Amino acid sequence: MATDTTPVPTPLGIPRLSTRDRLVLLVLCAAQFMVALDFSVLNVALPVLGADLGMSQSALQWAVTAFALPSGGFLLLFGRVGDLYGRRRLFLTGLALFGAASLLATFAWDPASFLTGRALQGVGAAAIVPTGMSLLTTTFAEGPARDRALGISGTLLSLGFTVGMVAGGVLTDVLGWRSTMGVLALFALVVLPLAPGLLPESRTPERPRLDVPGAVTVTGGLLSVIYALSTAAERGFGHLDVIVSLVAGSALLTGFALVESRTEAPLVSLPMLRRRTVAWGNVGGLVTFSMMSTVVFVLTLYLQETLRLSAFETGLVFGVQGVLSAVAGTVAARVIGRFGARRTLVGSLAGQGVLTGALLGLDAHVWSVWLATAAVSLASMCHLGAIVSYGLTVTSGVPDAEQGLATGLVTSTQQVGITIGIPLLGVLATTSSDLLTGLHTVLAVDTAIVLAVALLVGLGLRGRGTDAATVSGAVEAQPLDAR
Template sequence: MSGTPPDRVRLTTRERLILLVLLGAGFMFAVDFSILNVALPDVAAGVGLRRTALPWVTTAYMLPAAGFTLVFGRLADLVGRRRLFLGGTALLMAASLLGGFATAPGPLLAARVLQGFATAMATPAALSLLTSTFAEGAARDRALGLNGALLSGGFTVGALVGGSLVSLLSWRAAFFINVPVAVLILATAPALLVEGPRPGRVRLDLPGAVAVTGGLLTATYAVIEKNWISGAAAAVLLAAFLALERRAPAPLVPLPVLRRPTVAWGNLGGLVAFTMEPAMIFLLTLYLQGTLHLSPLATGFVFGVPGLASIGAGVLAGRFIGRHGARRVLTAGLAVQGLATLPLLLVGTSRPTALAILIPALFVGFFGHVSAIVAYTVTGTSGLPDAEQGLATGLTLLTQQVAVTSGIPILSAVAATRSGELAGTHLALAVDVTVTLVGAALIYRGLRPRTPATPASPAPPAGSAIAEPPAFMKPSAQPATLA
């Protein structure tokens, strides 16, 4: 990305504070995503929610979080990233108070919907503030590496903290814990974050926004509920969105952006990473508790100890990218994620043997997974101007939301084709390995450096000036840095 070695990156005090605020916000939203998962039975008992309706506690959050991420990412470019970031943080605080004080299913589900909206507002704005604050190169790579480490750590901490809070206090504490963090961010961020320049007289592409939001909402609902009618409606709406974008004078998503190799292949890398790894963790959770009969707390520790590798990977990934390029780190990370899953095909009903295989494999796999996450974020947001960083980060976060939402139902459906639970888990893990490794190979080829062919031209007369080649053909151009 930049000629400066990543080890020599020096940040000013202001940049360190900005990094602290934005990473703290990202960590809070990551914790919020997973903190309620272990508390769902207590939540149902506390508000009188039927156990059959428990999935809607998660669905109510995921629908707006996935459906509106792209629109809010583009809005951040048009109306201001700082404004949307602060607004989303304030909305999360209000929604957390509503959920914490809820005594009936209606207010609780409304709080989860609002938390999903807050996530869609704040996370692309925060990530675009991060990428626009730190110039493309070693500083941004390091910042995104730390962001990946804290996001991964947030998901793990959310599960562990959620269980502890429920045990020691109440499920309501899982909502209330957001409030002091949000207050601290709202008190410090306005003095640190500067609103960047916004394009003048550019209006939101309303038809495109309606079509893509409707398409993503129905697609997410179709995956969660396995509803084929909604899936067909989503396909129609998304096709209509592409048709609208081709004719819109100021499209929500300029199609040339989607055709950029870094955007297309980078987000494919994120799709593979986030579809396969969380689904694998879900299947292994069922295996650990159903086949090996581990307690929820013991299961948390099985994932928590290897989870330390995620934090290390996030810290080191930026340095790897600075030295080897995002293309190599992305594909190597995916290859490590896939190959580390391969030994899990050997697990059986013996607890000591299974744990001896699982823990080292998860440690290596989590390291590769987070390295791939950082590299896909760097790849998907590179080579674009600051005016489109909200769109770029919105696309990367949308990829994450769609992948996490769809991966678990897909691999669960694969596992369900076998009569035995262990046989189904083995089949699903084999599919996981295959998809991840094939994806890594395709992405490595798709991100290969491209040098446009230039037609032969007559030699210039002696003594005439020779035009300098365009910037994208120079060795330091963006495609070359991905190698």
């Protein structure tokens, strides 16, 4: 039975969702928010965690890397597995695993048990994110309803990361570091019982064999590259294991491309990758995530080490950023509905670049906190617009049978983008003669990259057909029948 997601127009022209659609969106967004929260909620707690569990300073990076490796490395594989064998089934499995892993991390008794919990959280997240996104895009028909749903989802993704930064410090101070993992378990335990009765099952009509060689090479390649970039942030790119991992990752991803060009049922359809919307949309997504994560990283250092703000005061700065990102999410669908996903993506990237450039005016005087707050908050509003519009650009016009693959690409781009920005540019801030000089260097390079990519994406997506179904919703993909 097909899910009816025909939007009911409101006086403001924003589609009104049915009660059931709102509940479905609530469940999917709650799960996405939970995963986004996990990316940042532990950061402030790391020193306390290390002292409690007896982890050395150098070992603390694994608290982050143990989650990032599987959460990024398995995204494409799990996106395709969900396509073939049932997205709801894999989504629920991921939720259950994430909840159990969060409980293990909460009650960890030594470094090994804690890192095992973090790694299993990453595996669960890799199942939740692409299947949750594809359930959203197959439940809400292409057009205004999907625009609005993705706008809300994108807002909560951005807000989850920001809330995690603020909440991590508060939870650690009041309840201890274990509460940062406990709140994630609580999220999973609340969402899991609601999901089975609300989410429709969906999968491809055919049952082709899983592309095992492709799965092995792409997963191994992504794991190697993410490990190398995560480790480089701590040790630098000259370290032997970083170099070996980069070479191995490049070789495996090259092998993956060769495998996909010759197999009858590829894990990733090369013709899909040659779609302008898929290729250039993901380029835009990669840059908006990597460059914005770098800005947040260097500003955190600047606010605390140059302006001498406390962790709580720094959290307030990013709290303003989160509030304005939420505001941006409420208007993103309307902006995309008027101008189309392509123009919104290009304009959002350009806005993010210009506002990042405004941060070059920061200096060592305390008044700069006002410039930092205003510029990073407005840049984050543009960043949110880019997140929503790049997801729509990549998935627009893609058949329901391949939505798991398309959304797997979207979420892989997101994870890789978050991972590569800090090691590639953040190191310029930490290795400069003084932090302020390094900050200006990072911001200048960041600005140049974002503006250049905005121009390239605009040129790459020129022509008809790149904004299908995003201006008026005239071309609508039919939602997949519930099974």
